[in-house]
Amino acid sequence: MKTLRFIVVLGFAAFVAAGAELTPGWQALANYRAEEALKVFDGLLDDPNPAVAREARFGHAVALLDRQPVSDSQVAEARRMFTELAGSGTDDFAQGARFYLGRIAQHHQLQPDPAEAARQYRQLIAEHADSIWAQSALSRLALVMIYDLDPAVPPATRIAEVEKLLADAKTPSAESELHLAIASAIFFYRLPSAPALPHLLAVVQLGRVEWTVRSEVLVQLAELSRQAARKADALKYYHMFLKENPLDPREYIIHERMKGLEQPAG
Amino acid sequence: MKFSQKTAGLVLLGTAYLLSTFLVLRRSTEEVRSDRVTIRICQWQLELGVRDAIDAIIHRYEQLNPRVHVIQIAVPDSAYLPWVQTQMVGGTGPDIVEYSFPWPDTARNFQPIDADVMQPNPYNKGTPLEGIAWKDTFIDGMISPDNFVQSLNAYYSVSMSVGVPRIAYNRQLLKAITGSEEPPHTYREIVTLADRIKAYAQVHNLKLVPLANSQLTHRGLTDGLMSSMCFYMMQRLDVRHRLKIDPADLGMSYLRGDWSYDSPEVVEGLKVLKEYSAMCPPAFLQRLRETALIDFVAGRAVMIVAPAFEAGSLKQVVSFPIGAFRFPYPQHDDPVYGRYAKGPVSEGQITTGMPFYLNRATRHRAEAIDFMRFMTSQEGSTIFTRLSNWMPVTIGVKATDYVAQFMPQPEGYTWYAGVTDPCQHVDSREYLFTEMGALMNPDGSVDAFRQAVRGGLGARIRDDLRRDVIAGLLNIEREDVAAAAVVELTPAARRPETLRLVTVSNEIRTYQIRNVVAATPGATP
Numbered sequence: 012m013k014t015l016r017f018i019v020v021l022g023f024a025a026f027v028a029a030g031a032e033l034t035p036g037w038q039a040l041a042n043y044r045a046e047e048a049l050k051v052f053d054g055l056l057d058d059p060n061p062a063v064a065r066e067a068r069f070g071h072a073v074a075l076l077d078r079q080p081v082s083d084s085q086v087a088e089a090r091r092m093f094t095e096l097a098g099s100g101t102d103d104f105a106q107g108a109r110f111y112l113g114r115i116a117q118h119h120q121l122q123p124d125p126a127e128a129a130r131q132y133r134q135l136i137a138e139h140a141d142s143i144w145a146q147s148a149l150s151r152l153a154l155v156m157i158y159d160l161d162p163a164v165p166p167a168t169r170i171a172e173v174e175k176l177l178a179d180a181k182t183p184s185a186e187s188e189l190h191l192a193i194a195s196a197i198f199f200y201r202l203p204s205a206p207a208l209p210h211l212l213a214v215v216q217l218g219r220v221e222w223t224v225r226s227e228v229l230v231q232l233a234e235l236s237r238q239a240a241r242k243a244d245a246l247k248y249y250h251m252f253l254k255e256n257p258l259d260p261r262e263y264i265i266h267e268r269m270k271g272l273e274q275p276a277g
Numbered sequence: 278m279k280f281s282q283k284t285a286g287l288v289l290l291g292t293a294y295l296l297s298t299f300l301v302l303r304r305s306t307e308e309v310r311s312d313r314v315t316i317r318i319c320q321w322q323l324e325l326g327v328r329d330a331i332d333a334i335i336h337r338y339e340q341l342n343p344r345v346h347v348i349q350i351a352v353p354d355s356a357y358l359p360w361v362q363t364q365m366v367g368g369t370g371p372d373i374v375e376y377s378f379p380w381p382d383t384a385r386n387f388q389p390i391d392a393d394v395m396q397p398n399p400y401n402k403g404t405p406l407e408g409i410a411w412k413d414t415f416i417d418g419m420i421s422p423d424n425f426v427q428s429l430n431a432y433y434s435v436s437m438s439v440g441v442p443r444i445a446y447n448r449q450l451l452k453a454i455t456g457s458e459e460p461p462h463t464y465r466e467i468v469t470l471a472d473r474i475k476a477y478a479q480v481h482n483l484k485l486v487p488l489a490n491s492q493l494t495h496r497g498l499t500d501g502l503m504s505s506m507c508f509y510m511m512q513r514l515d516v517r518h519r520l521k522i523d524p525a526d527l528g529m530s531y532l533r534g535d536w537s538y539d540s541p542e543v544v545e546g547l548k549v550l551k552e553y554s555a556m557c558p559p560a561f562l563q564r565l566r567e568t569a570l571i572d573f574v575a576g577r578a579v580m581i582v583a584p585a586f587e588a589g590s591l592k593q594v595v596s597f598p599i600g601a602f603r604f605p606y607p608q609h610d611d612p613v614y615g616r617y618a619k620g621p622v623s624e625g626q627i628t629t630g631m632p633f634y635l636n637r638a639t640r641h642r643a644e645a646i647d648f649m650r651f652m653t654s655q656e657g658s659t660i661f662t663r664l665s666n667w668m669p670v671t672i673g674v675k676a677t678d679y680v681a682q683f684m685p686q687p688e689g690y691t692w693y694a695g696v697t698d699p700c701q702h703v704d705s706r707e708y709l710f711t712e713m714g715a716l717m718n719p720d721g722s723v724d725a726f727r728q729a730v731r732g733g734l735g736a737r738i739r740d741d742l743r744r745d746v747i748a749g750l751l752n753i754e755r756e757d758v759a760a761a762a763v764v765e766l767t768p769a770a771r772r773p774e775t776l777r778l779v780t781v782s783n784e785i786r787t788y789q790i791r792n793v794v795a796a797t798p799g800a801t802p
Contacts, residue, residue: 014289031801037766041759041762043637045758070765073761076757077755081754118750118753143772143774143775143776145766146775154781157788158791183774185774196785197786199789199802204518220782221430223427227428230519230520230521231518234519258418258420260689261691262688263623263688263689265520
């Protein structure tokens with residue numbers, strides 16, 4: 012029994028030590044030093060610990076997407092490694108690999124393949140709905156569907172399809188990103204603005220956007236409320252905007268708008 | 278003994294080589310021998326007073342921190358960006374670098390300073406700013422696009438100054454001509470004043486123009502005048518309901534056929550520009566900034582278009598008392614342009630400039646951050662403004678009365694982007710300003726300019742927006758990789774809800790611009 016415990020402890024220690032050896036690789040990647048990261052990951056590609064070897068392969072493939080100069084063959088090599096990882100397990104690296112297969116098709120390869128990107132994202136969302144990878148994939152799938160997948164479909168129909176993705180959002184961040192994507196698309200395609208209002212409202216209520224976006228959304232909420240004759244809401248969002256952004260130069264025109272709303276009708 | 282020319286040349290070359298070797302060795306050995314940490318800061322502001330101001334800040338800082346030695350490297354602006362890029366690629370970049378967010382590779386070259394700007398600046402101890410987060414000690418709360426880089430969603434730099442174009446004027450000369458030192462307050466008054474100066478010059482047979490101007494300095498004023506005339510058009514273009522038009526929005530709306538240089542507001546704006554250009558010397562669009570300055574200094578111009586960065590130099594080179602005022606734009610009550618003019622026009626958000634970034638590869642992060650803190654403390658900023666005559670950006674630091682005239686006036690309307698720089702990129706901007714001759718030269722006209730740009734501007738805007746798409750995609754690709762690293766370095770229990778990719782709003786923009794660029798001109802994507 013003691014021997015068994017010793018072997019387990021030793022094995023765990025070896026696992027931790029080997030895993031820790033990958034940390035400098037990730038740190039280098041976080042600092043945009045792909046070449047340096049590759050050296051770390053390459054040394055552990057054949058590690059006897061299969062978990063470490065998988066992580067090293069995942070890291071290697073990710074680093075290939077940023078090693079300068081990035082060539083199409085390098086991206087193809089990353090795609091090959093991600094495909095192998097995604098098809099050989101269900102762990103975090105398999106999910107991450109599936110996410111990056113979507114990203115490669117969406118942006119990294121020379122000729123984007125929106126259908127392939129959508130297929131990868133949909134499979135990831137169907138198989139691992141709660142994971143960080145799937146939740147991140149939701150808004151990126153939405154962008155593929157809105158702007159790229161089928162330009163022949165009217166924008167309003169595309170947006171309606173994307174609204175269905177909201178049911179798959181399990182985290183406030185994912186939901187917020189979807190609402191923002193939908194509202195932006197409504198404005199971009201010059202559709203009637205009023206349907207954007209609930210989406211913008213959700214963005215503010217979920218509280219997950221960076222302050223730069225939040226300030227824009229507050230103005231949009233106020234302006235759309237004003238146009239919809241929802242005076243109290245308009246004033247509320249103008250006030251919120253001014254309180255949070257006291258130095259913004261729109262302060263002048265907003266005060267003018269508020270004055271107009273506060274004047275008695277007639 | 279006679280030296281041939283060849284020998285003399287070789288001796289000269291040899292001497293220069295030995296001298297360079299000595300200087301290099303002296304600098305290297307100083308660093309090696311010293312028990313001090315040496316950090317380097319580079320910048321391109323060679324205007325009078327700025328280098329002295331930074332040297333004075335360094336001198337005071339080294340008194341307070343004898344363990345740290347700071348070296349200033351001033352590089353002319355014409356060579357600055359290539360120089361910085363070469364240094365950064367070669368791994369020899371200075372620890373602190375004056376840079377600008379639209380330039381390439383911000384994320385690779387520099388490091389975010391989010392955690393630092395949330396902490397109080399220790400050099401503000403004993404002042405009203407004691408205990409306040411560093412970012413909140415700046416007059417704009419560090420919301421300048423250089424300080425908070427939106428595409429990277431992080432704080433990257435601290436600023437040293439702020440400023441806008443002003444009209445500086447020769448008080449003595451103005452009094453001699455008009456009997457008063459009082460500058461004009463309305464558009465009609467400045468038009469009348471210009472006519473009066475021209476008449477005075479004619480009567481007295483003087484080489485005298487109302488307003489000295491140059492190919493560089495006229496741009497800010499030209500853009501401001503157009504903005505004052507385009508309020509209602511911008512309001513129509515605000516389809517995102519943000520009371521704001523980004524440069525890319527303006528470029529996209531041009532390609533979608535929403536506006537052009539034939540739009541009525543723009544045509545009226547061009548008429549104003551034609552009038553204003555008649556106040557300047559005939560070929561001012563071809564003149565250098567220095568030439569305009571010489572005209573003013575020599576008394577051949579009563580007024581000069583003076584950007585804030587020239588304020589310090591001006592004061593040092595003129596021998597007569599000068600004043601400064603904001604060019605009075607047409608207002609709604611103007612008898613000619615009142616239909617479209619809407620004022621007051623804001624000079625924009627007080628967004629600070631002269632930003633200093635922290636090298637991602639610095640070996641002396643703590644010392645570099647500490648020096649940046651001192652530079653932007655009340656004491657550092659006071660030294661800076663006093664010696665440079667540039668505007669301070671640290672709360673509570675008072676500018677001199679003279680410098681205060683160059684302070685932006687944020688009150689009023691602004692839509693951010695302007696029609697003379699529709700994408701804030703080089704192709705369309707330079708194309709428009711090159712074609713300005715068709716309008717602003719003495720033989721130019723509004724119609725000639727409209728005709729000139731009608732066929733060419735769209736292609737330039739398209740090229741500029743393509744650049745935005747490429748930059749957006751590179752940003753997306755780079756941050757994709759860093760996002761995986763962040764996830765893997767974070768313990769499972771503390772993982773964020775979604776990956777830290779490029780923000781979804783930035784990715785949306787890239788898609789939208791790409792779709793507009795790909796669409797037929799004038800069509801909805």
